[in-house]
Amino acid sequence: MSGNAVEVRNVSKTFRVYHDRNQSIKATVLKGGRAKYEEFWALRDVSLDVQQGETFGLLGLNGSGKSTLLKCIAGILQPNTGTVASRGRMAAMLEVGSGFHPELTGRENIYLNAAILGMSDSEVDRKLDSMIEFAGVERFIDHPVKNYSSGMYVRLGFAVAIHTEPDLMLVDEVLAVGDKDFQAKCLQKFDDLKAEGKTVVVVSHSMGTMRTFCDRAAWLENGELQAVGTASDIVDRYTGEAERPVDLGDGIKRFGSGEVQFTDIELLREDGTPLDAVDPTRPVTVRLSFLAHEPIERPDFAISIRDAQQTAVFNITGHDREWLPERLPAGHGSVDIRIASLPVRAGGYHVVADVRAEGAEIPADKVWGAKRFGVNHGGHSTSGGTLYLPSGFESLRSGDDTATGTLRLMPS
Amino acid sequence: MSATAEPARSRSRRITLNLLKNLTLREIRSEYKRTMLGRVWSLINPLAQIAIYGLVFGLLFRAQPEPGINSGLHIFALWLGVGIVTWGFINIGIREAMQSFLGYQGLLKKVALPRWTLPASKVLARAATYLTEIAVVAVICGVLGGWEILLRIWMLVPLIALTTVFIYGVGLVLAIGIVYFRDIEHFWGILTQVFFYASGIMIPRNVIETVQVETLDAGGYTFLGGPVPLLALFEANPIYQFLTAYRRVLYDFAFPEWQTLLSLTLWAAGTLIVGLFVYSRYQARIVEEL
Numbered sequence: 001m002s003g004n005a006v007e008v009r010n011v012s013k014t015f016r017v018y019h020d021r022n023q024s025i026k027a028t029v030l031k032g033g034r035a036k037y038e039e040f041w042a043l044r045d046v047s048l049d050v051q052q053g054e055t056f057g058l059l060g061l062n063g064s065g066k067s068t069l070l071k072c073i074a075g076i077l078q079p080n081t082g083t084v085a086s087r088g089r090m091a092a093m094l095e096v097g098s099g100f101h102p103e104l105t106g107r108e109n110i111y112l113n114a115a116i117l118g119m120s121d122s123e124v125d126r127k128l129d130s131m132i133e134f135a136g137v138e139r140f141i142d143h144p145v146k147n148y149s150s151g152m153y154v155r156l157g158f159a160v161a162i163h164t165e166p167d168l169m170l171v172d173e174v175l176a177v178g179d180k181d182f183q184a185k186c187l188q189k190f191d192d193l194k195a196e197g198k199t200v201v202v203v204s205h206s207m208g209t210m211r212t213f214c215d216r217a218a219w220l221e222n223g224e225l226q227a228v229g230t231a232s233d234i235v236d237r238y239t240g241e242a243e244r245p246v247d248l249g250d251g252i253k254r255f256g257s258g259e260v261q262f263t264d265i266e267l268l269r270e271d272g273t274p275l276d277a278v279d280p281t282r283p284v285t286v287r288l289s290f291l292a293h294e295p296i297e298r299p300d301f302a303i304s305i306r307d308a309q310q311t312a313v314f315n316i317t318g319h320d321r322e323w324l325p326e327r328l329p330a331g332h333g334s335v336d337i338r339i340a341s342l343p344v345r346a347g348g349y350h351v352v353a354d355v356r357a358e359g360a361e362i363p364a365d366k367v368w369g370a371k372r373f374g375v376n377h378g379g380h381s382t383s384g385g386t387l388y389l390p391s392g393f394e395s396l397r398s399g400d401d402t403a404t405g406t407l408r409l410m411p412s
Numbered sequence: 413m414s415a416t417a418e419p420a421r422s423r424s425r426r427i428t429l430n431l432l433k434n435l436t437l438r439e440i441r442s443e444y445k446r447t448m449l450g451r452v453w454s455l456i457n458p459l460a461q462i463a464i465y466g467l468v469f470g471l472l473f474r475a476q477p478e479p480g481i482n483s484g485l486h487i488f489a490l491w492l493g494v495g496i497v498t499w500g501f502i503n504i505g506i507r508e509a510m511q512s513f514l515g516y517q518g519l520l521k522k523v524a525l526p527r528w529t530l531p532a533s534k535v536l537a538r539a540a541t542y543l544t545e546i547a548v549v550a551v552i553c554g555v556l557g558g559w560e561i562l563l564r565i566w567m568l569v570p571l572i573a574l575t576t577v578f579i580y581g582v583g584l585v586l587a588i589g590i591v592y593f594r595d596i597e598h599f600w601g602i603l604t605q606v607f608f609y610a611s612g613i614m615i616p617r618n619v620i621e622t623v624q625v626e627t628l629d630a631g632g633y634t635f636l637g638g639p640v641p642l643l644a645l646f647e648a649n650p651i652y653q654f655l656t657a658y659r660r661v662l663y664d665f666a667f668p669e670w671q672t673l674l675s676l677t678l679w680a681a682g683t684l685i686v687g688l689f690v691y692s693r694y695q696a697r698i699v700e701e702l
Contacts, residue, residue, distance in 0.1 A: 076524045094522045103446060104438065104445070115427075120426060121434075
């Protein structure tokens with residue numbers, strides 16, 4: 001299994017759904033067998049590979065089997081048929097703080113929780129300070145954890161789990177713990193793991209997390225594998241499928257309840273003339289023209305500018321800017337969004353436009369790919385990166401006998 | 413390949429033992445948390461039990477065991493003490509092992525770990541408590557009966573080991589069983605009461621013998637065509653045998669009879685084998701049944 005951290009082969013898993021869950025001997029004797037049940041297929045013939053060093057997302061609605069699959073990989077559940085193979089040290093973060101005892105101190109619980117996750121005491125001895133610091137509970141480490149705030153409790157659990165330094169990490173929705181600072185710290189730690197070539201398998205409902213965090217993803221529905229591919233592709237297909245957009249041809253897709261519909265999307269220069277190639281140093285205005293078939297209250301306009309990989313390089317919504325007109329009456333109209341400059345690297349981009357009544361689940365109209373445009377700046381191109389920044393090389397000095405700076409990075 | 417497989421296995425064994433140690437410490441540490449007297453309670457508890465049962469059965473019912481063989485001890489409360497403390501170990505040990513998978517269900521649903529360590533940690537924590545309790549009883553026996561107790565006290569080591577294995581074997585079967593049939597817990601509660609009297613904790617063997625000879629045999633009662641085998645049943649009970657063995661060491665200052673030791677070894681090995689068989693066969697599915 002060279003190159004693969006996890007191999008899932010034809011895995012099926014059924015659960016028994018009891019009609020009359022009656023765990024008693026009497027019922028067993030009377031009914032001649034245990035209580036009546038139905039088989040529920042949580043996973044049906046799922047096969048996939050997770051490569052060494054990649055971050056892999058599992059996507060799907062509640063009950064689609066993604067958590068079951070994660071538990072099968074973790075070894076908590078055993079598949080009815082098929083095999084799951086993984087290699088390297090594995091840590092499953094399906095819950096943080098597993099096995100914490102409320103009466104024991106933070107320190108005692110660290111050793112306990114670490115042992116449950118497969119660490120030895122000597123390993124904990126070495127990492128103890130780092131864990132405590134990561135969790136930010138220095139002052140309370142010798143207090144019973146029942147006195148901890150829920151945030152401290154979760155942070156301590158997370159700190160222990162992340163310090164197992166696994167080769168393969170399974171994560172179930174625990175990225176959403178703690179306050180903003182702590183989340184940033186966690187994401188940083190995950191990035192470190194990725195940089196070290198560790199494998200991460202994550203279940204998340206957050207499409208944003210999936211798109212930016214994962215390299216590849218799999219999409220499950222009713223226990224069956226729908227697709228495996230790059231994370232942004234899968235997220236697009238998943239969100240697209242969930243919303244069932246209409247394909248208008250030419251790569252343009254539309255979805256919405258239809259009270260308002262976009263009639264055109266244009267990019268304009270400062271003087272109001274349309275353009276198709278954007279200079280990253282110049283201002284640009286996005287004009288959304290629309291027809292309101294019915295009036296809607298407090299319309300929330302939004303655009304997202306995406307690159308060829310479907311990564312959003314720029315988002316703006318009326319809600320974020322608190323720009324919500326009271327009412328959009330029936331009839332034609334347009335809205336301009338002024339962008340002082342769009343300093344992104346040369347390449348092809350497109351605009352996704354969205355309008356909906358404030359807080360509505362379903363947009364009145366959402367259009368993908370209706371405006372495609374290029375960005376370039378007089379032959380200035382970069383071989384990577386995200387941004388265009390006016391920049392250049394300057395003044396080379398060489399052949400000197402003495403150094404200009406310190407020799408901090410030279411081994412002495 | 414085999415060069416890397418071997419360290420991996422010894423590493424995973426070390427990890428598992430470390431887990432067992434930490435789980436056991438969790439039980440021991442949390443038992444007397446938030447009490448003022450702390451571990452002193454594990455000394456007070458057996459003393460209080462000995463006093464209560466000694467008063468009730470020694471004074472009111474006037475039960476009398478045979479005097480200790482080498483020690484010459486003739487103190488009912490001490491004879492009772494050995495039994496009551498050992499019974500507590502066996503009874504509570506089995507019950508806690510039985511409830512371990514249910515009690516740890518939150519953990520079992522979220523973490524993959526060697527599940528047998530959970531009942532094992534409960535039994536080991538109980539064994540640790542038992543060590544202090546039996547030490548208290550042994551000290552009293554020594555003070556009252558003489559230094560000769562030291563000659564054979566080492567016999568406690570294999571005895572406690574056998575008891576622990578026996579408790580673990582029974583507890584493991586019940587721990588798995590209770591996940592599938594919750595009734596077992598209540599059924600076991602009744603069975604425990606039966607065994608409390610059937611294990612000779614405060615009923616000396618000579619009382620049973622008297623009943624066997626004077627009432628059953630003399631009265632001509634029959635069971636399936638033969639005489640009622642009350643005494644034989646009483647003596648076949650492994651818990652009675654355990655209690656007898658401990659009393660031989662601590663009350664009589666003598667070695668247990670070799671037949672008793674052989675029987676206890678077989679009981680311990682038998683329950684362990686059955687326990688491990690049931691465990692290996694049914695443990696994979698318990699997470700779904702919890």
